[in-house]
Amino acid sequence: MPVFLATTDPAFEEGFVTLMNAKREDSPDVDATVAAIINDVRNRGDAAVIELTARFDRLDLTQDSLRFTPEEIAKAVAQVSAEDRAALELAAERIRAYHVRQMPDDAQWCDPEGATLGWRWSPVSAAGLYVPGGLASYPSSVLMNAIPAKVAGVARLAIVVPTPDGLVNPLVLAAAEIAGVDEIYRIGGAQAIAALAYGTETIAPVDKITGPGNAFVAAAKRRVFGKVGIDMIAGPSEILVIADSDNDPDWIALDLLSQAEHDESAQSLLITDDAGFGQAVAAAVDVRLETLERAAIAGASWRDFGAVITVRDMDEAADLSNRIAPEHLELCVADPEALAEKTIHAGAIFLGPWTPEAIGDYVGGPNHVLPTARSARFSSGLSVMDFLKRTTLARMTPDALRAIGPAAERLAQSESLEAHGLSVRARLDKLNR
Amino acid sequence: MPVFLATTDPAFEEGFVTLMNAKREDSPDVDATVAAIINDVRNRGDAAVIELTARFDRLDLTQDSLRFTPEEIAKAVAQVSAEDRAALELAAERIRAYHVRQMPDDAQWCDPEGATLGWRWSPVSAAGLYVPGGLASYPSSVLMNAIPAKVAGVARLAIVVPTPDGLVNPLVLAAAEIAGVDEIYRIGGAQAIAALAYGTETIAPVDKITGPGNAFVAAAKRRVFGKVGIDMIAGPSEILVIADSDNDPDWIALDLLSQAEHDESAQSLLITDDAGFGQAVAAAVDVRLETLERAAIAGASWRDFGAVITVRDMDEAADLSNRIAPEHLELCVADPEALAEKTIHAGAIFLGPWTPEAIGDYVGGPNHVLPTARSARFSSGLSVMDFLKRTTLARMTPDALRAIGPAAERLAQSESLEAHGLSVRARLDKLNR
Known part of the structure; x- marks a missing residue:
């Protein structure tokens, strides 16, 4: 059984923090x-x-x-x-x-x-x-x-x-x-x-x-x-689906299971504004688990790390999503673009009911190597930038050096780096001669 | 005394590799x-x-x-x-x-x-x-x-x-x-x-x-x-100056010393196509060291890790520069832009005789936090990118899913990830109904 939480519950914060802090990976010390x-x-x-x-x-x-x-x-x-x-x-x-x-x-x-x-x-x-x-x-x-x-x-x-x-x-x-x-x-x-x-x-x-x-x-x-x-050191995979009750519970169940089947340490989370819909998705997961090839893995992940969270409204969903900073974020809501504006920490966002996360794993176009374990707060998925580096370029003219050189000399003196200052001063002296 | 090398010397390669492999930092194990x-x-x-x-x-x-x-x-x-x-x-x-x-x-x-x-x-x-x-x-x-x-x-x-x-x-x-x-x-x-x-x-x-x-x-x-x-874990600072004989040896000496004065482990290298100019710069360094406030530090760095390398031509200089992948690269040559095109691995390039590296430390504009220890081969200086992260976005329409969904399903099957495939299939079935 996954965890069921509701933000209206006075014990919600405690339950949510416990969920966030669950240690999902036991890395052997090798x-x-x-x-x-x-x-x-x-x-x-x-x-x-x-x-x-x-x-x-x-x-x-x-x-x-x-x-x-x-x-x-x-x-x-x-x-x-x-x-x-x-x-x-x-x-x-x-x-x-x-x-x-x-x-x-x-x-x-x-x-x-x-x-x-x-x-x-x-x-x-x-x-x-x-x-x-x-x-x-x-x-x-x-x-x-x-x-x-x-x-x-x-x-x-x-x-x-x-x-x-x-x-x-x-x-x-x-x-x-x-x-x-x-x-x-x-x-x-x-x-x-x-x-x-x-x-x-x-x-x-x-x-x-x-x-x-x-x-x-x-x-x-x-x-x-x-x-x-x-590149990054990736942890177990995660998905957060934010879905309203206009969705087919079976689709959402399959989206959750497509993370869970990766690994017993994977985490699949659902946030919804309709508690009944959350129950329906959980029931659909159970049905699918009866026949899924990788039911043992997916079932363990769902049982140990899965969660269904009921919120009051989608603003609350966005706030929780930002605390989770999920690797994959699926927005199955009436206006996914509006919600995406508010979910600022996520590796990849999949908008609308026709964009199951599995599309992103294979053929969507964006990269599927994404930040896990809340690191979407500060890092990005793999991109061409990982294989490029930037060299900065600067060229001073005599006039430019005359304009900004004295400030460099002053700062060098304040940092007691005399040769820094002299390397500027020698040139300024030549200009002033 | 810094090392003097010349590419015409049969022992050059050995000397250059020794220079590159010199261990400049003894990090205590804390x-x-x-x-x-x-x-x-x-x-x-x-x-x-x-x-x-x-x-x-x-x-x-x-x-x-x-x-x-x-x-x-x-x-x-x-x-x-x-x-x-x-x-x-x-x-x-x-x-x-x-x-x-x-x-x-x-x-x-x-x-x-x-x-x-x-x-x-x-x-x-x-x-x-x-x-x-x-x-x-x-x-x-x-x-x-x-x-x-x-x-x-x-x-x-x-x-x-x-x-x-x-x-x-x-x-x-x-x-x-x-x-x-x-x-x-x-x-x-x-x-x-x-x-x-x-x-x-x-x-x-x-x-x-x-x-x-x-x-x-x-x-x-x-x-x-x-x-x-x-951000990166920075090592001791480095500069490579490539200069022809049209430069004032004292300016180049000061540029080399402005790295050397940072730290006894800093490294200042000069590459020139004129052996006599190299000697003149080394002599100018010695003169400046007589009065420099931080002469003890700068002198130790120059003695232990400094080098003057004479090359046949500037193409050879560019090749060596790319092997060094310097943090700071100063190009004091007739056509610095042309040489910069060839020096592809460097943290920051300073072009022409009016751009001492110290300008870049303070007021040039580009960042002075730069990759050291040959890491300019694969990394960049600090930038706004270090404080940003990228979220990828994807939204499929029914038509888009119809077009590319089957390929995703096929690949999911080939990877034995059934739920991935089913999450696409369930939607395709609805479209085909």
Whole structure:
């Protein structure tokens, strides 16, 4: 049974805080293990990666077989059905179209003092993408990570994907090919992150690493952060649906379950202004759970972390949504645009009853890599910006330096940084000579 | 003596790699201490902060005196000279004008399938800024951190600044006032970071923490990352000057020294296509070091980490610059714009002989918080973006769902996420009925 709360209940605040603070993830402390693995790969390169892959993935590799050959990729991709390929291509095309619009502009202008100022965006030279193996090996995640990198102009994009016992998901390779990935290595875990960050004889180092992974991968990404850039460390997935009683309870139930089925630690929340509708959705969830393939996972998530919250009105819903700062926010209400104006902390918003969150997972266009665990308060989903960096530009003329140089000199003196001031003064003296 | 290298020397590559790999910073491992401090503040709030401040800053505070009162701020600010105030205001105005231009646009469009897509930027609700006490208490850093936050629209901006033995830098308070900071607390260290991240009885928690600090502050920021957003963890400062022989060696020497005087771990590099000019600059550095106030620090930095590299031509200079990925890059060459096109990895570029890097530290307009330690390969300086987050928006119509829904359903099936597929199918069935 999920939690049922109502803002009219005097105990609401307590119940809501308990819900927000529920610890949904028990990350094992693997930091020492991961540190040792990273050191090993730094010291011994390919040899360490090969040994660790034999141990963890039960797969014997050589330097020559670390990387998928074009023939191996072509053979795997040939197994993909025409329908699956068409779906991947439609998704890729829409993701590309959305992310192309994110490309930021360079800028340059001349200010009243005569200084030329501006900035310039440029892509990272090389990026690495971690793709989990096994059950959570999602071709859609390959598209969502690789396409923004390629749109940003990353020249070299390498994928690492573990293939335990040699098992490969052909759809992952097809997605990589469609996205224009340049290199694919059959390695995973902390050893793959270390290889991407520090390089080995076979694998050139990258500048940025993105993509989801297990506790070992997350710990390794944290450790190599600084040596390379990383994306966020994602937690379990979440959805908040705000729905009025004009919705079909079964649709809303399915939307809640489509988060819950990801993971027992996922969280699905419903806020409604109609307690009866909330009950109807909960009943619909129970019905769907009777037949759902992943009922064990979805049921556990719904039971342990699900909630139905009844509010007085949609303004109250917006306030609660902002406290939750959900990764996914679905607004199934009469005027979703008006409500979206008020829900300011959210990774992605899905407006209206015809936009189930699953559309956003695959083919909507926006990225499905989104901030979890309330981090939408301060961070954004993956975008082309993650694969770009900005260089600021400034050029002074003698006149500009004459106008603003003395203030710089003054501030340098106030901070006791004499050489700073002298570097300006030497030039001003030349101008005044 | 700094290192002298020349690309024509067969041993150049070895020397260059040694220079790049020089370990400039010995961060003490304070992680366990910091973890204990953070836990203490989380558990005991103000009481812990007050105790720790008494211990580390020799300052007895109460809940009522944790925060500077408006009267205390006004009294301190009144001590600032008119000249210093005018310099701060000029700097603030220029920094504001530059950062206003960084504000990104929201977007919304309708795609050929009828889906409305877009994104929206919004500021974080509350930000905290760490300002070091003592020697490294720079009012310019207050402006560089606080103004982008306020331009982004952060409603609540709190500063923490330790005041060891009660000593306050009036210029820091003046800069905070000019920048529009809302709250100033006289606390520092890991306890201040913990208070900002988790809140206490007196200090409300923030969503994002920026600003430089010592090893304790850096370790605390790493630890609270995830609970709140943080900016980069900055390393020692660096400059690369690329200069031809048409420059005054003394100007270039001062530019190199204006990095070196920051810190014994700072690094100042010169690349030139004229070995004789390189020698002349090194000689000018030695002359300036005879009288420089901070000669001990600047001299140690120049001796231990400085370098003069002679290249065959400016294309070679650009290649080396890209391998260095400097925080600050000064281009004192005949055509700096052309060279800037080729130097793609740099935090900030200063073009031409009239743009000493010190201008950028204070009054240029661009931010002086920049990526160090080669991280300009994948990250950018502080900007309004650090105080904004993006929410993606998607709204499907029935027609749009009819067009792209089946592909989403197909991909959901291929990923064995049945509820995802069903949430789309239920709606498609209704449309087909």
